[in-house]
Amino acid sequence: MFAMSQSKALISGITGQDGSYLAEFLLGKGxxxxxxxRRVAIEDPEHRLARLDAIRSRIKLHAASLESYxxxxxxxxxxxxxxxxxxxxxxxxxxxxxxxFSTLNANINGTHYMLAAVKNVVPQCRFYFAGSSxxxxxxxxxxxxxxxxxxxxxxxxxxxxxxxxxTRNYREAYGLHGSNGILFNHESPRRGxxxxxxxxxxxxxRVVAGRSSELRLGNLDAKRDWGHAREYVEAMxxxxxxEQPDDYVIATGETHTVREFVELAFGLAGLNYRDYVxxxxxxxxxxxxxxxxxxxxxxKEKLGWSPRTGFEALVREMVEADCRLLGVEPKVRARVG
Numbered sequence: 001m002f003a004m005s006q007s008k009a010l011i012s013g014i015t016g017q018d019g020s021y022l023a024e025f026l027l028g029k030g031x032x033x034x035x036x037x038r039r040v041a042i043e044d045p046e047h048r049l050a051r052l053d054a055i056r057s058r059i060k061l062h063a064a065s066l067e068s069y070x071x072x073x074x075x076x077x078x079x080x081x082x083x084x085x086x087x088x089x090x091x092x093x094x095x096x097x098x099x100x101f102s103t104l105n106a107n108i109n110g111t112h113y114m115l116a117a118v119k120n121v122v123p124q125c126r127f128y129f130a131g132s133s134x135x136x137x138x139x140x141x142x143x144x145x146x147x148x149x150x151x152x153x154x155x156x157x158x159x160x161x162x163x164x165x166x167t168r169n170y171r172e173a174y175g176l177h178g179s180n181g182i183l184f185n186h187e188s189p190r191r192g193x194x195x196x197x198x199x200x201x202x203x204x205x206r207v208v209a210g211r212s213s214e215l216r217l218g219n220l221d222a223k224r225d226w227g228h229a230r231e232y233v234e235a236m237x238x239x240x241x242x243e244q245p246d247d248y249v250i251a252t253g254e255t256h257t258v259r260e261f262v263e264l265a266f267g268l269a270g271l272n273y274r275d276y277v278x279x280x281x282x283x284x285x286x287x288x289x290x291x292x293x294x295x296x297x298x299x300k301e302k303l304g305w306s307p308r309t310g311f312e313a314l315v316r317e318m319v320e321a322d323c324r325l326l327g328v329e330p331k332v333r334a335r336v337g
Contacts (some may be wrong), residue, residue: 003168010081012036012066012114013088014059017190018130021052022233029056029237032080036072036088051190063225066110069117078118082241085115085128086163091157092173100155103172107159108166109240115170115178126177126240128169132160133184133225133251133292143295145249164247171245177241183227184251185293186232187314189321196258197226204265207276208330216280218257220259223291227252228309228317238303251294252307264315269330 009026012018015037022032033055041048042063049056062078064071066088076084088110090103111129118125136144137153152158162181171178191198196217203215227250235250266273299305309317323330 006032007082007197008032008034008079009081009083009085010034010036010076011085011087013086013109013130014061015041015049015051016087017051017188017192018186018233018236020055020190021188022087022236023052023059024055025230025233025237027055031083031283032101033059033074033080035059035061036064036066036075038059038065048253058235066106066113072110072113074119075123076114076121080122080222081125082150083095083126083128084114084118085236085240086111087130089130089163096185102154102184104159104162107156108162109164111163113224115166115176118176119170119176120197123174123176126245127167127170127179128236128240129163129178129180130236131180131182132157133182133294135161135164135182138291139292142291143251143293145295146247146298161222166276177240177245179242179245180238180247181232181236182247182249182294183235184227184249184292186227186229186250187318188229189318190229191318197261198257198322200262200265201214201318202313202322202325203276204269204271204319205326205328205330206272207266208269209321209326209328211326215256217262217277218280218282219278220257220262220277223255223293224252224259225251225255225259225292225294226261226311226314227307228314229240231307231309235303235305238299239303242302242336246302248299249296250292250299250305251296252311253294253296254311255291255293256311260311261315265310265319268316268319 009031035110064075089107134157135150138151150161167178170176187197206212262273320330
């Protein structure tokens with residue numbers, strides 16, 4: 001390991017859920033934190049930089065586009081980071097079906113540009129790529145680990161497999177300290193509203209606030225492995241502290257259906273989800289994935305990482321936060337049984 005004092009970290013996707021938690025975590029470790037953002041974010045900070053409000057004065061933001069190698073190269077050359085966390089991506093799976101071309105272009109080329117800039121400017125920099133459980137897709141085995149074969153079922157998943165392989169190639173061909181985190185679903189009150197978990201908890205809050213009486217959802221029987229984003233960013237950091245770069249599955253090892261999430265979220269507010277949730281065939285994926293359940297035993301052994309927040313605690317935190325945003329009393333109660 002190298003000294004943490006005055007180390008510089010560069011985060012792409014710093015305005016997102018993971019980026020904001022990672023920035024806070026690294027500041028707590030004494031890092032100088034830099035972030036790559038689109039120029040429109042700097043021009044509209046109230047809306048686009050909201051997750052960074054609490055730390056905005058302590059970080060340095062740089063305008064660049066993942067579709068422009070020249071702009072990425074310039075930022076890397078100006079910052080000369082010790083660690084680079086590439087989190088930025090078009091990450092909403094449903095969008096990737098709607099606009100396959102931009103998803104592939106932004107996610108694959110963006111990763112390639114980041115890797116190339118790091119290799120050419122600061123080859124000693126340690127690089128993290130944000131992989132995804134969506135890379136497994138139609139998984140051949142349950143649970144999935146670092147040796148499970150990828151079979152992505154969406155353009156997003158395909159683009160993440162490409163980024164994974166690019167990172168591994170730079171590690172093997174050029175000696176870059178590049179690690180891949182294969183992160184299973186991780187949520188928080190900072191999750192985007194388009195994702196099903198946040199759609200559910202914000203929907204509960206709208207019902208409690210009297211602003212809505214119906215929540216339309218897709219496949220309630222889809223199963224996912226849900227953890228807390230705040231803990232998953234710690235795993236990213238731990239990967240880059242290792243002497244040798246490698247790839248790690250980060251997950252809770254527990255699976256729950258969307259229906260369980262819905263029932264718990266509404267139940268915590270004293271409501272029966274059947275009175276409010278309506279199925280919407282339009283929200284089903286064209287190609288659904290199999291059961292995504294991660295085996296993070298390698299991360300526990302090598303990194304000393306394990307999840308701390310349970311399923312109910314995660315759902316409770318999200319419901320309470322969304323109720324507070326609407327100015328209503330959550331009335332969240334403990335689950336019975």
